[in-house]
Amino acid sequence: MGRNSRKSTIDYAAAAREWAQANKEGRKPTISDVARLAQVSKKTVSRVINHSPLVNAATRKGIQGLIDEIGYQPDPQARGLASRRSFLVGLISDNPTPQYVVSIQLGILDVVRKTGYELVVHPCDRNSNTFIEDARKFVEVQKLYGVILTPSVSEDERLAEVLRDLGCAYIRIASIALDMERRMIVTNDRMGARDAARHLAKLGHRRIALIAGRRSFRSSHERRAGFEEGLAEFGITMPKEYILQGDYTFESGLALGSAILDIDPPPTAVFASNDEMAAGVLQALHVAGQTPPDALSIVGFDDFETATRVWPRLTTIRTPARRIGRLAAERLLDVNGGEEGSSGENQTTPRLIERDSTRRAD
Amino acid sequence: MGRNSRKSTIDYAAAAREWAQANKEGRKPTISDVARLAQVSKKTVSRVINHSPLVNAATRKGIQGLIDEIGYQPDPQARGLASRRSFLVGLISDNPTPQYVVSIQLGILDVVRKTGYELVVHPCDRNSNTFIEDARKFVEVQKLYGVILTPSVSEDERLAEVLRDLGCAYIRIASIALDMERRMIVTNDRMGARDAARHLAKLGHRRIALIAGRRSFRSSHERRAGFEEGLAEFGITMPKEYILQGDYTFESGLALGSAILDIDPPPTAVFASNDEMAAGVLQALHVAGQTPPDALSIVGFDDFETATRVWPRLTTIRTPARRIGRLAAERLLDVNGGEEGSSGENQTTPRLIERDSTRRAD
């Protein structure tokens, strides 16, 4: 205190009224308007909007009040132009499951909204040979504040390198740590798959099959490895013919589901590496006239909507996608402002949701 | 021709080389760089990037070549600041079905990408009392080029008025024309529902029930009306107790599905106003130990993924969501540049997809 009355104190309320008066035509106020009304320089107002500590508390309070009063909102384009950045966050994804993408988006938006940033979505095709170049242009031209990457683009090292090169902050969502901790949100798929295995083993199953996910997704390897580890705890190993290669699509699950029926001896349970494929297996059984889980128990992975739409409802491993999105955004925008430990979570552990697609082995 | 050699001709290729030479440190070129190299004013370069007709053909060609050569990309922030607009398109939605939102997004992106715009997503809650104000701020602060609205926000007249007020272009996706033609993409839900009714009637069903969608969605009324019209063609009317009020969620379908079983006399077919609810009905039947479509045929609406995941797969009315997104974006960005008639579609007609959830009435 004590040093806040260099000049005769300003009546901010009166200034606000004056503005309302003079601005009949409804012009949006700019920083200059605020500065004039508050009788300070533009720079000081700028400091207030940017939460600079270099402002006298009383001055800040008054200016902030004036800003609220007349509804001044800084122009992101002008701010960005001057400071060579933007207030946009990008989401680069190439995930085939729409439900995943939406959930992640919602999670990100939960956070981004509060902080005045906006989310620009950017699906891409990792196989396109202009993929890297496109992404580069995207972040460069838009001067993105940062980007969030979902599998499988999150696993692309070329992309990560380009982003580092551009000095663009990024968060990679993936099933294992591929990068510095502050750049990762890790979903512990391996552990989830392990639980799936334990669940089936505890139900007495011994002849257990696996439908693997798309090879280009890290998660597909993690899920398989975790599942095998879990089985190993019970002394179970899968013979080669019980391991089928899917690609995370419903169609692959459908095809492989009917293939499973022809295996001799038939497995009594199967772990599909995601719900879409599990739903496919389920449908294959129905087509074959079976009534799951009688002859075949099924465990999925993800717990997206499909899991509860099908019949019987899928026992599955829940991936908290929205929460993951939230964590990624929090980390990117450094909500919790660097306060040590506060909520620096960057791990999510999936958990088993038991429903109706599994039963005890006879 | 004839007036393109006022000054000694510029060697643009040489200029490009010169830039590559001088710019070892990899600075991004700005409009000033281009202007200097091409020996013209910034304004002329500006005209080229904006496709102004007021540029000599030869000059344009040279400058464009130079731009391509050195990889100049105009800064959207600077452009926006100076011209008081932006290169962002907004998607404002409050639809409960994620698959719909994703499909629409993809459709919009199909178009938006090609034109250098970016898509900013903005889900909202129409019941929030700051909804309108939030939306207003969103388009005002971001100076959005335009926005696309999906049901049910697309049906909100207050919002539309605010947008007109702000001079922001917008496209409303809805099941009936609520606005000037150039601002609408209409999905003819009524006709789709009519087809659903005809389908059931032709299969010999007479005791037919309806599960209506959420009241706050226009489509729910359209679908109901269309369905009733279709039945009327066959002289069928639904008694009151056959008309159930759902809310477009799976859960409501599940609850109402089991309610249907208690109606006496029981209907032999039901039209659920969307696939989610149809899936719910299906599950209710399974829970009750029935094997649809034996005792009850079901028709859904939308043909989103759920329709093919459940068993039996749903007979449904396809809403081409991605195409709708594409049409909306084309219209908004005026792709087809005003050429009369070229592809000014703004209607999509849903069509019946026959699968396994319907059968002949006994």
Place this chain on the structure above:
DNA sequence: GTTACTATTGACACCGGTGACAATATAATT
């Protein structure tokens, strides 16, 4: 040859902020 017109280009301020650095005021130190 002069005038009027069209086509093309340029000059320059400005959009609404921020960065770098200078200036001023107050407090602390000697």
Place this chain on the structure above:
DNA sequence: AATTATATTGTCACCGGTGTCAATAGTAAC
């Protein structure tokens, strides 16, 4: 009282484009 440090604020050029309007150069008309 003079000097130094700290807190607070201001100055001014600049970010990278565009709008407005003037300038210049050919061309057609008189």
